[in-house]
Amino acid sequence: MAIRERGSNGPRVRVVPYKNRPYGLRWRRADGSTRELSSGCKRRRDAERAAVELEIDLAQNDPDSPRLLWSLFRERYEQEKLPQLSRKSESQWVTAANWLERTVAPTRLSDVNKSMLSRFTAKLRERGLSESSIRSYLATLLAALGWACDVDLIETVPRVRLPRKAGGQKMRSRPITSEEYERILMTVAKVRPHDAEVWRRFLQGLWHSGLRVDELRRLSWEPAAELSIDTSHEFPLIRMLASGHKSRRDEFQPVTREFWNLIATAPPNRRGYVFPLPGRKGQMRPSNVVRVVSEIGKAAGVITDPVKGKTATSHDIGRRAFLTRMDQLLTIPELQKWARHASPDTTMGYYHHRTAVELGRKVWTAPS
Template identity: 30%
Template sequence: MRDQHSNPPKVRLAKPSGRPFQVRWTDPETAREVRVSAGTHDRDIAERQKQEIEAQLLLGVFATATKKKAGPQMSWDDFRDEYSRQKLTQLRPRSASDAENRLDIVERIASPRTLGDMVDRDTLDDIQSRLLAGESSRHGRPRSPHTVRSQMAVLFAALNWAALKGWTDPPPKILKIKTSKLRAMRGRPLTGEEFDRLLAVVPTVVGDDAAQSWRFLLRGLWESALRIGEAMHLHWTDANEILPQWRPRRLPTLSIPAALQKNDVQEEIPLLPGFESLLLSVPEDRRTGWVFDPESLQPKYGRPAKKGRATAEWVSRVIGRFGKRAGIIVQPFDDRTGRPAKTASAHDLRRSAAERMLDAGVPPRLISRVLRHASWETTRRHYAPGDVQRDAEALRAILDESAGTVPRYSDYAEST
């Protein structure tokens, strides 16, 4: 029985996207969060279960009820709860959210009752086929092979984790869908004219008062090749954030802590000249705090500005509005999958910086260094796939030097 003088843990309801309600509380002995699936999407039923659990916790009789049966026969909901709590919490929030969403899609297709239901070759083959056919897709059209491969990779990662825990056998191998080696970018670099259009529409979205702070951010993304999340962590003085550094007898650099890197490695990279000029345009007495702090949109609608600094996710969505308002299409409508046309985003500004470096003749190794890719191949595939016109120009220059030995089309035409 619980000590009558001790306080029971605070119990709350949570509703993961597309899944039943959960009853959650923090175990006072282990300081770990406990999650129990209510097995229902009905809030009233879940609320009654929450009240029952609160009463049991108050009496100290719920301890044995919270133990979940581990193994192939554990319920799929229990497995999802454990996978979310033990594994996905170790990932970055965006990565964890993406994994949850993809597992939700698989769950809607397969409707598994137990963990063991998913560790079956026929089941996995069926899931892959139905994903490819477009079942539970946003637009009701077939998915691309690349999308299906990434969704299946998330499922296999979860099942392999269960195998490492000793809860089930490793998932069987299935025949993977063939995909092209060069995957098209989900966006593209912007031209200078398109970037000017992006800047021009800023006041129509955020209002005149906030426009300057948002344009400063856009120029920073255009010149720096930083991701939006990284730009929002750029600080004038805090070494725990991304820090621009000017040191005597050295060229300026950006210092990036490991915690803010996708590869979890602390790194220092060259500060691009255009970005340095932008930073130095800020008066010295204003070089404190965050470098980029876009202002609230609320005053545009006659409301007081919200307290606190904007998140990178929200800022990214606002920049997406700029791209839509400017009518900059970076990926056309896909008639096969039904995916709508994509307008310019914050990440397209990073692509733009990469392409400008490539056009300027910056060596591939240095471009990869600035973008912090493991290899040039990653940069080439996703950020700088190359320009056929640039390749044609190089070929023509080489062949023109050998014009006396290389037959021309006109030679053939005159002889016929």
């Protein structure tokens, strides 16, 4: 194969060697920033050919062309579409796109076809990722390709069959008991000796609120915040703006007396986060919060999934345990509304065991 003439109007692409992985292709953009792609080549000569191809593409690249470089498509998607999505969707996209680049390294948007996504799936399985994670990453990538189709960057979206959802019981990881909750609180100082009280209070907030970790982490005293405490009603409420939580609509969330008593002890000049968790740049990131809580659950030795040997997570300690306790007080529709589940099937499938209990009671209390 003859090497084509380098692009004369574009940036110069350098071949960068790496140990135990393909050569990289690096270039400097007009704004002075540096970008890099994997060449997918382990031989230098092949990487140099790829560099020539890339230079030509950079010199002639049309932002509306199907030959658009993957890196430029990602940049455009993150500028034009991602701001419309929730924080969770943004995080899922970044994770899925990073996995795609690490495992199959697309050069152009058009490379991300049915064949590449099949190889991507196989690579993720080789890395030991669960079927639910693979399904989530594929769905996220297909949504991005759907947007690319909507704006005429590609003609069609690849038809990919997603891995089937696991059948059977959804709530294999059980909610923790009150005794286990107390044990976890007593273990906090072993994992976080320097800020034990901060994390003990956060765990109490999870236990008494039923909020998701990121919701509790972002809960604020500031009225303009996406998630804020509102004391202008008969009972304290949490005001949730559409942009601040999963259901994507403005609503109010009730709180329990125990949760209010926990946070009402804050200083009179209530400002900022209700549960401050200092990180490197302001409030700690949600992934780090989840990791710390999991470390505390593991140190406490609270096993919530005996099949896989998993220990208590933030979901087991907080939302799942809370909704299980509330099951004794609320009807199914009320529990669904409190949990903000779009479908009652979610409430029934993950948290609700009342039907089985009621059937058991009829059998056990029936006259012999």
